[in-house]
Structures are given as C-alpha cells and as structure tokens.
Amino acid sequence: MKSPFYLTAVILGIIALFIGGEAFSYAMQAERHKSHSIEAATKQNIRYAGDMEATRLEHIGNCLSVAGLALTLCGVCSMIAAKVQHEKGWYVTLMGLFVADVIALMLD
Numbered sequence: 001m002k003s004p005f006y007l008t009a010v011i012l013g014i015i016a017l018f019i020g021g022e023a024f025s026y027a028m029q030a031e032r033h034k035s036h037s038i039e040a041a042t043k044q045n046i047r048y049a050g051d052m053e054a055t056r057l058e059h060i061g062n063c064l065s066v067a068g069l070a071l072t073l074c075g076v077c078s079m080i081a082a083k084v085q086h087e088k089g090w091y092v093t094l095m096g097l098f099v100a101d102v103i104a105l106m107l108d
Contacts, residue, residue, distance in 0.1 A: 005082035006089040012075030013097040019068035020104030026061030030054045065105050072101040 034054040041048040079094055 003082060003087035003089060005078050005085060006087045006094075009075045009078040009082060009094055010089075010097070012071050012078060013094065013101060016068045016071035016075060016101045017097065017104060019064050019071065020101055020107075023061045023064035023068055024104060024107050026057050026064060030057035030061060033057060068101065068105050072098055072105070075101075 031054075034051055037051040037054065038048050076098055079091065079098070082089065083091060
C-alpha cells in the first residue's frame, strides 16, 4: 500500500459525511415529531409536556453528530500525517470533503 494515511483520510471523510447526513435526518425527525405534539396539544387546549420520542430522536442525532465530528478530526489528522510523509494525492479535494463534513454537521 503506497499511501495508507491518505486512503485512511478519504475513507474517514466519506464515512463522516454519511454519519453527518444521518444525524441531520434524526434531527429533522425529532423536530417534526415535536411540532406535531405541540400542534396536538394546542388543538386540545392542554399544556405541552415533553415528547419522549422526540427527545430520543434528538439524542440519537446528537450522538451521531459527535461521532461524525470525531471521524472528521481523525481524518484531518490522517491527512496531515499523509502530507508530512509526502504521500501523493489530491489534498484540495480531501480538504473539500472535510469542509463538507463540517457543513453537514452544522446543519444539525
């Protein structure tokens, strides 16, 4: 294997991007579930009590966001190690992948 650090960085970046997308999906499900519960409470003129399913979905989304951020940071460290060892690769594209990872996590 000629460039193990570069390939590791690419794989971690792609996995982090998918995890960030899933975190965003869980956050949107939690918001949708919470809004339906609030709407139902206002229609019945009762006080809104916290929704356990929305809270559970929100916690799953937060855990996935942290995991995606950790994988992104590991990928950046691996990219730095690859650059220090002068491995060949498209580092601008890899940096774009990591920026996309961070943007996906910021949408949460």
